[in-house]
Amino acid sequence: MMKKILLILLTITTLRVIGQNLPATQNQWEYSEVTINGINGISLNRYIGELNQNDQYINIPNSIDSKPVIALCYMSKTNYMRRLVGRSSDSDALWSPLSGLFGQNKTTPNTNVREVNALNANILHVGPYTFSYCQNRNTSISLTNNVKEIMPFAFSGSEIVNFNFPTSLEYLGAYTFYNCKELAYASPIPSTVTRIELGTFYGCVDLITSISHLVHENIEYIGSYAFKNCTSLEGTLTLPKQLDQINDGVFDNCSKISVGSQMPQSLKFIERRAFAESKSYTKNLIFNEGLINIADSAFYRKWYQDNGREIETIVFPSSLNSIESCAFRGTSSNLQTIHIHALTPPVVTGKKTFDESSYRNTTLYVPQGTLTKYKEATIWKEFNNIEEINSKSTSVKSKRNDIYSIISNGNRILFKNPSSMKRISVYDILGNIIYQSEKIDNELKINTNNNKIFILMIETNDGNMYKDKFRMN
Numbered sequence: 001m002m003k004k005i006l007l008i009l010l011t012i013t014t015l016r017v018i019g020q021n022l023p024a025t026q027n028q029w030e031y032s033e034v035t036i037n038g039i040n041g042i043s044l045n046r047y048i049g050e051l052n053q054n055d056q057y058i059n060i061p062n063s064i065d066s067k068p069v070i071a072l073c074y075m076s077k078t079n080y081m082r083r084l085v086g087r088s089s090d091s092d093a094l095w096s097p098l099s100g101l102f103g104q105n106k107t108t109p110n111t112n113v114r115e116v117n118a119l120n121a122n123i124l125h126v127g128p129y130t131f132s133y134c135q136n137r138n139t140s141i142s143l144t145n146n147v148k149e150i151m152p153f154a155f156s157g158s159e160i161v162n163f164n165f166p167t168s169l170e171y172l173g174a175y176t177f178y179n180c181k182e183l184a185y186a187s188p189i190p191s192t193v194t195r196i197e198l199g200t201f202y203g204c205v206d207l208i209t210s211i212s213h214l215v216h217e218n219i220e221y222i223g224s225y226a227f228k229n230c231t232s233l234e235g236t237l238t239l240p241k242q243l244d245q246i247n248d249g250v251f252d253n254c255s256k257i258s259v260g261s262q263m264p265q266s267l268k269f270i271e272r273r274a275f276a277e278s279k280s281y282t283k284n285l286i287f288n289e290g291l292i293n294i295a296d297s298a299f300y301r302k303w304y305q306d307n308g309r310e311i312e313t314i315v316f317p318s319s320l321n322s323i324e325s326c327a328f329r330g331t332s333s334n335l336q337t338i339h340i341h342a343l344t345p346p347v348v349t350g351k352k353t354f355d356e357s358s359y360r361n362t363t364l365y366v367p368q369g370t371l372t373k374y375k376e377a378t379i380w381k382e383f384n385n386i387e388e389i390n391s392k393s394t395s396v397k398s399k400r401n402d403i404y405s406i407i408s409n410g411n412r413i414l415f416k417n418p419s420s421m422k423r424i425s426v427y428d429i430l431g432n433i434i435y436q437s438e439k440i441d442n443e444l445k446i447n448t449n450n451n452k453i454f455i456l457m458i459e460t461n462d463g464n465m466y467k468d469k470f471r472m473n
Contacts, residue, residue: 034071039068044073054112054114069122077171106132109134176200196226212236215240225247225249225252275298284312284459296325301331316346325349332362338364454472
């Protein structure tokens with residue numbers, strides 16, 4: 001890692017000395033006139049100057065024919081999608097690359113250009129494959145902060161080492177950095193980007209940036225395989241609250257990130273291998289109401305990866321319909337409790353959904369009146385210890401009078417140190433959630449709706465979970 005950082009610094013400080021600074025003349029470019037967001041200007045489509053010497057430095061001109069240069073290899077989103085039409089499948093179009101700015105493609109990469117400087121041009125758009133397969137080791141690309149769109153495959157297969165996202169960026173296309181194996185650093189993605197598309201960072205094996213720099217709170221969508229095989233990404237993953245689906249393989253084999261307990265309240269689907277092979281998982285994995293399905297191998301980890309077995313408690317909501325094969329295989333050997341609030345046992349496909357030891361050692365807590373259903377349900381009946389949620393043994397941990405107190409005749413819960421709490425949830429005795437919040441005040445008033453008995457669950461910032469059954473008058 002230190003070697004890689006030193007290499008980045010060395011590259012940045014020496015490129016201008018090593019490189020041949022080529023003058024910017026219009027005779028060096030194939031170009032066309034374009035209009036972007038009402039601005040008329042020039043798109044540079046192909047460099048036609050000489051590229052016969054290694055370590056060349058290319059300067060992007062700020063104007064041609066007295067018109068500003070505003071795009072590189074311009075292609076609108078609409079035209080790019082039209083390119084998919086008529087193919088036997090979308091992947092045929094995605095994997096049939098256009099030539100880049102220097103005529104390079106997967107078959108004929110460019111190894112001459114060492115640095116491209118576009119800081120003097122008002123670039124708004126970087127088109128598909130513009131810098132793909134620029135494979136002069138440690139290629140450096142400098143863009144202005146005015147760039148609004150970076151189209152699919154713009155840097156795919158290149159050997160760039162670091163990339164600073166333009167602060168005005170609004171669109172980041174599919175497979176932008178696909179297979180950029182030398183990419184070691186990326187600056188935080190700006191908050192104006194709300195979607196991370198299909199395969200954006202797929203195969204960036206040396207990217208050592210914190211995952212929190214790339215998945216910020218404004219992200220509304222993450223496409224399949226967006227971070228697949230990013231084996232050097234670090235940090236704890238906190239998912240944006242508005243995500244309703246974690247697509248196939250989004251974080252598959254991100255072996256150094258940790259998956260936090262905070263699952264989005266809007267989450268409905270967790271797809272195949274979404275978090276497979278993560279480094280570690282929170283002790284308490286809590287799924288909010290609204291979750292419908294957890295797909296095949298979603299939290300899977302190879303059985304011999306000992307540091308992946310950290311989940312101790314799982315809370316499943318009443319909305320859950322199904323859990324597919326191997327969903328928690330390899331990550332549930334230390335599982336102590338499962339709390340499930342579904343009145344109808346969710347469909348589980350395959351005994352390998354949980355680790356074998358889970359069926360022997362884990363206590364399964366189910367809603368009142370459903371014990372027989374779970375003891376007869378496929379896979380759930382394999383658990384040796386199944387108890388209803390109102391049994392005495394459900395008081396896993398209680399901190400009553402230490403961090404909270406119950407005022408039963410006023411239907412209130414008083415919290416002594418709310419800043420230490422990450423989330424609180426209140427369920428009725430049937431397992432239906434009646435209150436849940438991450439913004440915790442000193443006092444919570446319970447709307448009883450003729451209910452008398454409730455379950456309080458508190459998750460603290462230090463990763464502990466406390467649970468208590470209480471009565472309101």
